Amino acid sequence: MANPPKPDPAGYVAFFRNMNLGQARSRSPGSGELVEAFTAAGAEWVTNFQTNGTVIFSASDPAAVVERVRPQLLAATRYADAVVVRSHAWLAELGPRLDPQLHGGEVALFDAPEVPALELPWVDGSGEVAIMELDERHAVTGWAAAGTAHGSNPTLTRMLGVPVTCRGIPTMIRLATRL
Numbered sequence: 001m002a003n004p005p006k007p008d009p010a011g012y013v014a015f016f017r018n019m020n021l022g023q024a025r026s027r028s029p030g031s032g033e034l035v036e037a038f039t040a041a042g043a044e045w046v047t048n049f050q051t052n053g054t055v056i057f058s059a060s061d062p063a064a065v066v067e068r069v070r071p072q073l074l075a076a077t078r079y080a081d082a083v084v085v086r087s088h089a090w091l092a093e094l095g096p097r098l099d100p101q102l103h104g105g106e107v108a109l110f111d112a113p114e115v116p117a118l119e120l121p122w123v124d125g126s127g128e129v130a131i132m133e134l135d136e137r138h139a140v141t142g143w144a145a146a147g148t149a150h151g152s153n154p155t156l157t158r159m160l161g162v163p164v165t166c167r168g169i170p171t172m173i174r175l176a177t178r179l
Contacts, residue, residue, distance in 0.1 A: 011045070011058035013091060013175065014038075014066055015109050017082040017165035019053025027079040028053065037076070041068035049175055054167065056179070082163035084109040086137070088179045094138070095176020098169045102132070104143030105169035108152050112136045112160045129155045140169075 022030045029037065031048050038046040038057050043065050046057040059065040062085050073079040086109065099105065115134055122131045123144045129152050133140035141152035156164045167175075 011056065011088045011179075012062040012085050013049070013088065013179075014055040014057065014062075014069075015084045015086070015165050015167065016053030016055070016079075017084075017163055019079065019081065021048065021051040021053070027077050029073055029077045029079060033076050034073070037069045037072040038065065040072060041065045049178065050171065052167065052171070053165075054171075054175065056175075082165060084111060084163075084165055090137075091172075091176050091179055095173055097133075098140065098173055098176075100169055100173060102140075102142040102169055104141075104151070106141050106152050106166045107169060107172045108139040108141060108156050108164050108166045110137070110139075110156065110160060110162050110164045112162050115160060124155050131156075141166075 018026050019028045020026050021028055021034065031051070034048060034055060035046050038055060043057040043059045046055060048054070049056050057065065066083055066085055070080070070083070094107070098107070113136070115136055118131060118134060120132060120134065123129070127144055130142050130144040131139050131152070132142060139152065139156055141156075151166060153164050153166050
């Protein structure tokens with residue numbers, strides 16, 4: 001099988017929340033259904049990245065493409081959760097800043113109208129989640145405690161009042177490298 005062409009550097013990545021390709025319990029589409037939905041919605045180039053609902057695509061109007069994808073996924077699988085879109089340029093800038101050694105490190109993605117002013121790094125009241133970086137579009141988090149923690153999604157969703165989707169730092173580094 002030939003490798004797909006390298007993504008357009010002016011392209012985009014869609015991060016779907018709670019999507020695991022082919023998993024019925026999360027109402028997730030299969031890989032083919034997801035790629036087909038993007039193609040039908042007008043994406044010029046599209047491919048999955050892993051199976052966690054991360055889609056690399058190019059389009060002249062990425063927001064319009066994603067808005068056309070959403071009803072197609074709803075009709076095909078009843079998937080109706082949040083999606084966040086970021087440009088390749090944004091991800092290429094983020095990737096080198098990420099610390100692969102950050103304990104339980106995640107990149108949380110969201111579109112928040114505002115974020116609380118926190119002194120960073122900030123640790124939540126339970127002592128589990130540490131926020132290392134935070135703005136209206138993302139947070140870089142880690143586990144404050146040495147053991148297993150619950151991750152940053154619930155903490156950030158409560159704090160920001162918007163849907164949040166997370167990817168592990170190793171995944172985000174691989175994605176930035178691929179782009």
